[in-house]
Amino acid sequence: GENVEQHPSTLSVQEGDSAVIKCTYSDSASNYFPWYKQELGKRPQLIIDIRSNVGEKKDQRIAVTLNKTAKHFSLHITETQPEDSAVYFCAASMGAAGNKLTFGGGTRVLVKP
């Protein structure tokens, strides 16, 4: 089955700096890659996603890049703010968004004021 590795496990940045989280996946059949933000005790919230026919997608301060050849994708957060502090998960899915997701191990991001 699919295996998703996520790095780093923790990330501390100064407010205003950028944060980058990287994920690799094992199954070349995966073609949908969402990113979730989860605050303590809350549900995961979809923040951005990318499909395999696109190399990059941006939404305000958040961007995701995908390299299908290398089987890795990354989340970029620019101009970080304290409210960006949370745990971020990448995931991969085969077929489509509504198919089962395999999650990475998570990255705990702390934005220091």
Added chain:
Amino acid sequence: GAVVSQHPSWVICKSGTSVKIECRSLDFQATTMFWYRQFPKQSLMLMATSNEGSKATYEQGVEKDKFLINHASLTLSTLTVTSAHPEDSSFYICSATRGSTDTQYFGPGTRLTVL
């Protein structure tokens, strides 16, 4: 739109008892619902995929006789943890989707503590 609820939000039970958790799609019909388990400071691990009117598909290592899943309607799926033990204490989260091309909408989770 696309709101998913779970009930209860938390539950404490004694070892050996059974606990039922409900997952509801409030404003859409969910052809597929997923059940995840999340231990403290860990990732979400898929337990099973549930399609309305059919038997759930369990992930490897998940005991189907211990974690009973029922998806009786397009808006409701239930997870019953039978003969719960302390090691079953976890955060259980469901998600629902309108179809394979739709995104997954997550419920708020249920925190289960087994004493």
